[in-house]
Amino acid sequence: MRIHNIYYAADNASYILVARMKPSMAQGTTITYPFHIRMRALMLFFCCIFSLTLFSQQKERDSLEALVKQKQREKGFSVKDSTYIDLLNKLAYSQRFYKPERLLIISKEAKVYSASAAYDEGKTEALINLGYYYSDKGKFKAAISKFKAALDIAKSINDSDLMLSAQNNLAGEYSYKGDYSNALEGYLDGLEVAEKNENDLMRSIITENIAHLYASQNDFEQALFFYKQVKKINEGLKKPISSAETYANMGSIYADMGKLEYAMYNVNSSISVFEKHNITAWLAYAYEVKGKIYLKQKKYDWALFWYNQSEMLHKSLEDDRAEIDLLNGMAETYLGMGKDSISEQYAIKAFEISGKINFKEGKQKCAKTLYRIHKNKEDYATALNYHELFQELSDTISRTENKKSLSLLKTKSQYEKQKAELIIENEKQLATQRNYVNAALVILMIFIVVTFLVHRSEKIQKNLNEELRIKTATLEENEKELKNINQTKDKLFSIVAHDLRGPIGAFQGLLNLFKNGEIHKEEFMGFIPKLGNDIDHISFTLNNLLSWGQAQMNxxxxxxxxxxxxxxxxxxxxxxxxxxxxxxxxxxxxxxxxxxxxxxxxxxxxxxxxxxxxxxxxxxxxxxxxxxxxxxxxxxxxxxxxxxxxxxxxxxxxxxxxxxxxxxxxxxxxxxxxxxxxxxxxxxxxxxxxxxxxxxxxxxxxxxxxxxxxxxxxxxxx
Structure with a gap:
């Protein structure tokens, strides 16, 4: 079973070119040539393709290296630049399964630069990368420490994506350690965050990792229950790679259950996608699952063929944890072929890697294989030692505490099923009460009609009140306008009375005096300048009055x-x-x-x-x-x-x-x-x-x- 990590993509793969084989060739159903000839041809074909995959693989990492150097050559370059730190983190991650020591060095650099720049996102990613390094080395305590630190920072900056990445990896590390209780608790916490943020991709990944916990307890039915949930989520995501990862894991589950046809269908579905997108790590895992299916069928030659393809890909990877199942599978295959000495070499190598990275599940499986090998060799003392070790590891992995934790979730899922059944039962009971409901609806309709009439009456009254308010406001406005008009009229008459009547009256009186002969012509002519000024004043005043009156009225x-x-x-x-x-x-x-x-x-x-x-x-x-x-x-x-x-x-x-x-x-x-x-x-x-x-x-x-x-x-x- 392969646990999902989430960081720069939905998988932890690097992309290289892998030849895509036809399903008929993969299953060996239409080949008519002798087996050894077919095998050599396929091996030659895969060797040619493998050289291309290495080139493509290196090209991708070189591209990231070039981007980092280009950034360093830019004018005004600073190691505190967030873009530069992001590039370092991506470059570090690309080295994970190829040059893990570079992963360590570059991640430490990115962490230091992020701290000096106060760039919390970059520091979180660097800590997750460091967690990967220590996880792959089997240093659980150090890995857990890094993932926890990353989780704390992600929570402090409220970055849900980084929070989910750190939470998922932390839970996965507990799973590798064999602490399924904390693993389950971590996955459930992550699942809650993913659901709250409607992050369906992480819901898919975390749910699949929960399924892995059940698979590790050989509770395959419950594991399949969760895998089916994952498939449903993936349908909405429309991400072929995510679906392929699920198919690969389901293929492994079906193989362990003995449902080999289902297993072959699922793993072939995943291989076609991984080959198309050149996803090396997952493709190596899928080939290993396919080898396991043939091993279950006791078709040892074909099992060995697919194990060899996986082994070939693993030569370009440094993924000790994934290599353990491959080596143990090859050991079981050689054991089935009667080649015990070769089988022992692979089993011992897998056992040593398991010990190096403290992987209990790997040691358990290898101990079982070594027990069978030494039993065939009639070395019963050594066989007994391995059998006792196998039993001890089995008891540790399946200890009651872990089973109780998983049972809680199992009970929860059963409760959900019972809840659905109760809903169906309630619907049946509700059907018998529909007559009462219909009667209540009639009463309700009468009440609604009455309420409507009352509401309508209130609305009419409200409209009348509003109309009255508008008319009152209009009357008040008209009254105000009338007052202004009266004021204008009063002012107009005042001006006419005081400023126009006076000069006109004086002019009229002077003319009457002249007309009646009370003043002589010479005296009248003496008043002409004053009369001219008065007429100019009257003209000027009239002009202003007309302009002012027009402005006031119109x-x-x-x-x-x-x-x-x-x-x-x-x-x-x-x-x-x-x-x-x-x-x-x-x-x-x-x-x-x-x-x-x-x-x-x-x-x-x-x-x-x-x-x-x-x-x-x-x-x-x-x-x-x-x-x-x-x-x-x-x-x-x-x-x-x-x-x-x-x-x-x-x-x-x-x-x-x-x-x-x-x-x-x-x-x-x-x-x-x-x-x-x-x-x-x-x-x-x-x-x-x-x-x-x-x-x-x-x-x-x-x-x-x-x-x-x-x-x-x-x-x-x-």
Whole structure:
């Protein structure tokens, strides 16, 4: 039986090329040539293929060596590189059955580098590799120590894959040692983790290793029970190599049970896969199982042939544990052929290897073979010694403690079977209660209908309440909007009453005086400049009122185009120049020509006019108003600076507030609507700009606003 190890793959094999034989040749059912001729031909064929396998084998290891050296030559190379450590671990593992001393050296290096790099995954893999080395040498205590250390680290970093690898190998080491109680406990712990993480590959491997424990106790029926579970898991995995490993082990079980046809079918199924994928270690095992099947049939020539194929592969491996069964099988074959001296050589060699690696099962089997050999030689004293040793080892392996541990699991599986039978019985009993269930269902349906009607009524009521809530919210919103409209109306009438009615009434009174002859023409002409200013004020106020009213009622509609800031400023300077001249105020623009912006021309025009008008309004006689611009990354910054009376910080904070209603007389008692700056703010922001003010009392004021630059894409759009 071959225990699964899990590390870089589902098996512990290295890959080499092996010739694939036809099943008919393997079983010897259609050959008509004399046996010795057939045997020589097959041996020659396998020898040719074996040389190819060695080349392929070495090539794979050389490839890993090359990758390691390539990594070492890289610029900035460090032994703490996790990729380099992973390569070392893989290289070490590839040496396991070929150069075990290199496995030891490289694994120690990887462990040291992993510790210095604080790379726990690499350290865990290195410890598992070291465990393999000591396991193959039969140093159970050292191997168990390494696997336990690896398991502890894997648990600390919560790496389930490494945890399962270490747990499986630790349990396997207890099995090699003959401590089946701890082995079973370890496998069950691993199985629990695999099931929790839904790792079906490890479920397959661990379950198969549990089956191996039963096989070692010759409880073949229970072993087959677990192998069938493994086959079911493998069907879902769809991994041919995993299935082939199971077939090989089942072939060995069936051979031990005497079901040789089943044994031959399973082992041939495994061989075809191992040969296809060049899996040397498992292929050597499968050949050995096939030799065992022929040995059971007492077809010694064919048994020896397949044992020889396995032996040939073992020459390229250093797998002492697997070689023991092979050598003992060859010893039994030569014993059956009557070649006792050759048989003894193989049996002694197997016995010595078993002793070297402390493998009790191997020593037990070899002791039995040596007993038979010495009995045939009539060396009864030596035969008795070997028989006593065989009996002692058998008692040790099958001690009550181990059997009890396995019986627990057997009881568990029997419980599962009984549980299934109880379920079937319960289903039969439930069938007799279906009438009661049907009656209960009718009552339940009535209850559901009533509940549905109640729920439906509640839902309707809930919908009505929601509809009422929405209508109430709508009414509240309409009420709020109506209040805003009333406020707008009140403000509009207030402005018309105070700022428009006064100048219009004065103009009307003056005309009536002139009409009635109460003033002369010369006197009337003297009032013309004042009348002109009043009309300009009325016009300006009306323009602001209309723009503000449209914004309040319908919202500002912005239609951006390419506009010339310098032209807009010039037009407004011309428009307001007479008002400025009246107060001897200089209007100066330093905006360069072709200062093109992207915005609504009318709205920008209103902003510029309001800001210049305000500057004139609050600048004393003989003052100056300057309009300048500055180009930024994506916008123009326009500044309108005056030498006026300025304003305090409180006024600056409220000046743009729509609800502030700040109306201040100018230096010449000019009137205002209180709308200009709030309207400017809204229009500037509609054109994706910003507006702000900087001012000091008696030092003057500067209003700034920004407007996006006209890029080429805007110009094309216009």
């Amino acid at each position: 919202g500002l509609i912005t239609k951006p185009t390419v506009i010339s800031l310098d032209n807009l400023v010039k037009e407004n300077i011309n428009l307001l120049s007479e008002t400025a001249t009246t107060k001897s105020i200089k209007l100066i623009s330093t905006i360069p020509e072709n200062t093109m912006a992207w915005g609504d021309g009318d709205q920008t025009d209103i902003v510029i006019r309001n800001l210049i008008s305000n500057a004139i309004k609050f600048t004393p006689n003989n003052g100056m108003v300057t309009i300048a611009s500055r180009e930024n990354d994506d916008h123009w910054e326009v500044a309108i600076r005056d030498t006026g009376i300025g304003m305090d910080e409180e006024t600056q904070a409220r000046i743009f507030d729509q609800n502030a209603n700040i109306t201040t007389y100018g230096t010449a008692n000019e009137k205002g609507t209180g709308l200009g700056l709030s309207l400017c703010k809204e229009m500037v922001e509609k054109n994706n700009g910003m507006i702000w003010v900087e001012s000091e009392l008696k030092q003057g004021t500067c209003f700034f606003f920004t407007v996006p630059k006209a890029h080429k894409r805007y110009q094309q759009a216009s």
